[in-house]
Amino acid sequence: MNIVVCLKQVPETAEAEVKLASDKKGIEMEGLPLQINEADNYALEQALLLTEEHDGDVTVVTLGPDSSDEVLRMSMAKGAAEAVRLAGPAFDRGDPVAIARALAAAVKDLEYDLVLTGCMSSDDGNTAVGMALAECLDLPHATYVTQMEMGDGEVTVGRELEGGLIEKLKMKMPCVLGIQTGINEPRYASIMGIAKASKREIAMKSASDLGLDEGSVGEEGSRTKLEELAYPPVGEGAEILEGTPAESSGKLAEVLREKGFV
Amino acid sequence: MAVSLKETYELLGCIQCGRCTAGCPVGFRTYLNVRKVVYEGLTETGPRDAKGRPEAWNCTTCSNCTDRCPKGVKPMELLIGLRSAAIEKGKAMPTVRDALESTFKHGNPWGRGRDKRMEWAEDLDVPVADEGEEAPLLYFYGCTPAYETRAQDVAKSLVRVFAAAGVPYKTLGTAESDCGNEIWRLGEQGLFELLVEGNTELFRSHGVETIVTSSPHCMNTFKNEYGDLGIEALHYSQFLKELLDEGKLELPTPVEKTVTYHDPCFLGKHNEIYDEPRDVLNAVPGVTFVEFDRSRERALCCEGGGGRMWVEAVEERGERIAEIRVNDAVALGADYLVTACPFCLLTLEDAVKTSGNEGKIEVVDLSELVAMAL
Numbered sequence: 001m002n003i004v005v006c007l008k009q010v011p012e013t014a015e016a017e018v019k020l021a022s023d024k025k026g027i028e029m030e031g032l033p034l035q036i037n038e039a040d041n042y043a044l045e046q047a048l049l050l051t052e053e054h055d056g057d058v059t060v061v062t063l064g065p066d067s068s069d070e071v072l073r074m075s076m077a078k079g080a081a082e083a084v085r086l087a088g089p090a091f092d093r094g095d096p097v098a099i100a101r102a103l104a105a106a107v108k109d110l111e112y113d114l115v116l117t118g119c120m121s122s123d124d125g126n127t128a129v130g131m132a133l134a135e136c137l138d139l140p141h142a143t144y145v146t147q148m149e150m151g152d153g154e155v156t157v158g159r160e161l162e163g164g165l166i167e168k169l170k171m172k173m174p175c176v177l178g179i180q181t182g183i184n185e186p187r188y189a190s191i192m193g194i195a196k197a198s199k200r201e202i203a204m205k206s207a208s209d210l211g212l213d214e215g216s217v218g219e220e221g222s223r224t225k226l227e228e229l230a231y232p233p234v235g236e237g238a239e240i241l242e243g244t245p246a247e248s249s250g251k252l253a254e255v256l257r258e259k260g261f262v
Numbered sequence: 263m264a265v266s267l268k269e270t271y272e273l274l275g276c277i278q279c280g281r282c283t284a285g286c287p288v289g290f291r292t293y294l295n296v297r298k299v300v301y302e303g304l305t306e307t308g309p310r311d312a313k314g315r316p317e318a319w320n321c322t323t324c325s326n327c328t329d330r331c332p333k334g335v336k337p338m339e340l341l342i343g344l345r346s347a348a349i350e351k352g353k354a355m356p357t358v359r360d361a362l363e364s365t366f367k368h369g370n371p372w373g374r375g376r377d378k379r380m381e382w383a384e385d386l387d388v389p390v391a392d393e394g395e396e397a398p399l400l401y402f403y404g405c406t407p408a409y410e411t412r413a414q415d416v417a418k419s420l421v422r423v424f425a426a427a428g429v430p431y432k433t434l435g436t437a438e439s440d441c442g443n444e445i446w447r448l449g450e451q452g453l454f455e456l457l458v459e460g461n462t463e464l465f466r467s468h469g470v471e472t473i474v475t476s477s478p479h480c481m482n483t484f485k486n487e488y489g490d491l492g493i494e495a496l497h498y499s500q501f502l503k504e505l506l507d508e509g510k511l512e513l514p515t516p517v518e519k520t521v522t523y524h525d526p527c528f529l530g531k532h533n534e535i536y537d538e539p540r541d542v543l544n545a546v547p548g549v550t551f552v553e554f555d556r557s558r559e560r561a562l563c564c565e566g567g568g569g570r571m572w573v574e575a576v577e578e579r580g581e582r583i584a585e586i587r588v589n590d591a592v593a594l595g596a597d598y599l600v601t602a603c604p605f606c607l608l609t610l611e612d613a614v615k616t617s618g619n620e621g622k623i624e625v626v627d628l629s630e631l632v633a634m635a636l
């Protein structure tokens with residue numbers, strides 16, 4: 001069983017103070033460590049586990065700048081057999097559908113039984129590329145997948161719904177699945193492994209390599225356009241607890257008790 | 263791995279005397295039997311990585327086994343090697359994986375951002391060397407005193423002591439990165455090498471001649487594992503001893519307390535630094551010093567080393583060693599259980615709570631005791 005995983009590199013912002021770039025079209029990237037998008041990491045692990053169990057290869061595909069090679073190398077260190085990167089100015093500033101169109105052009109020529117993506121990205125959070133990709137490839141799609149059971153030419157997936165419910169779907173393969181975090185426990189990519197993988201080749205594909213009309217991808221191929229990023233307006237009702245950790249945690253306990261939460 | 267464990271770790275010398283196991287602090291409370299691990303490595307009958315032998319993660323790398331082996335076999339190194347083999351296959355438990363990934367991304371194993379590394383020093387006047395600025399005397403405060411709220415007291419106390427003694431030190435501010443001591447012991451040799459390279463270059467660019475560390479762990483790796491670094495690495499207890507001997511540090515305020523001292527493994531057993539911390543402790547006026555029965559080279563390990571701060575111990579049973587240590591200190595009538603290592607500080611303080619000794623004894627870092635006497 002062969003699996004294609006579409007993934008992307010994102011800045012890690014959990015610990016950072018995020019600042020808008022001067023053109024308000026992005027954030028200041030300086031000093032932010034780059035990493036694989038969290039949900040994509042689970043998608044990759046799921047693909048590796050499945051191909052280890054059912055034999056086959058994992059191919060990872062990304063669309064992004066030169067720095068994205070790092071997540072492809074990490075994926076190869078973990079066990080991916082091939083890596084493809086869509087690169088070139090034609091892909092710049094694409095919306096999720098334009099990105100999906102480009103990815104579909106690269107994926108369609110690969111041999112696969114499943115296409116996995118993360119269910120959402122931690123930077124833009126559109127939750128759209130996976131669905132659009134399935135549409136472009138004319139394949140069935142499921143989002144928020146937290147369970148997978150392989151059958152003969154089909155897969156039974158569990159989708160996470162609200163309130164702890166799981167929706168079970170039986171899907172014909174090939175299909176595109178948006179993997180939710182927590183479905184597995186991603187493995188570690190050792191530095192030695194990444195160094196070894198850096199000697200392996202990454203297949204670079206431009207829009208013309210993929211036979212794509214430049215007007216169909218990137219900014220030109222997008223129906224939505226990013227106007228501006230802005231900070232949310234400061235709301236009311238938040239209280240900042242001052243003091244040492246011991247003092248502020250004491251105050252927090254008081255507040256929780258007062259409001260009847262504990 | 264093409265070469266067998268037997269060859270890599272020279273296990274053929276083993277006579278199965280069991281001295282290693284007899285001295286192992288975790289052997290009696292987990293099913294880690296280090297003699298058996300050596301035997302199965304020797305006969306090639308055991309698992310070849312820590313995935314198949316999860317108890318290898320319980321080792322605190324206290325080095326008792328390696329130090330006690332009469333045949334020069336290196337059981338501890340074998341256990342670290344088994345961890346490495348697991349890491350190479352990506353098989354690290356999630357807590358270890360997260361610590362390693364954080365070290366790669368942020369330069370610390372605590373999952374915290376680099377730009378928050380100097381938050382401990384916010385209200386203090388701590389000198390930071392600018393890029394390329396000379397810093398012949400470097401205070402390497404370390405990851406745990408940077409981010410862990412209780413351990414921050416170590417760094418805060420030390421900079422007060424340095425200021426009082428007029429020490430012309432500098433720090434590297436947020437440019438400082440993990441020393442790699444725990445990383446190597448967790449089995450991530452590639453990441454360790456990356457850290458050695460980065461740190462060596464950074465120290466050289468600042469013309470560092472002497473490094474004073476908060477933690478014995480950082481001192482250990484700079485001193486013993488950084489190849490031809492050519493920089494003197496001192497634990498702060500050694501440095502404070504020098505300051506006291508030279509009359510640069512005065513401690514006028516008495517601390518009327520009964521105090522015992524827990525030898526950190528990486529200061530004591532690994533580097534045979536037993537006297538300096540005791541000398542510094544005894545230079546504090548008012549202190550009554552009582553010695554543990556098991557002290558110096560016989561000291562019990564607190565189980566905080568060898569990356570254990572990030573390891574979920576596998577199938578433990580019985581009392582934690584840190585709890586035994588705390589109970590012994592209470593029985594000695596000590597007001598303060600003093601140590602000189604951020605990991606010992608955290609594990610012992612935790613053990614005060616879990617052993618029901620809260621209010622009976624306080625765990626105090628030597629740096630804090632000295633700061634009290636200023």
Ligand code: SF4
Pocket residue numbers: 275276277278279280281282283296297300327330331332333334335336337
């Ligand atoms: S102490 Fe040394 S010789 Fe004795 S059993 Fe352990 S490894 Fe073998």
Ligand code: SF4
Pocket residue numbers: 282285286287288289296320321322323324325326327328337338341
């Ligand atoms: S280093 Fe210490 S904890 Fe690890 S096996 Fe040896 S004696 Fe036991």
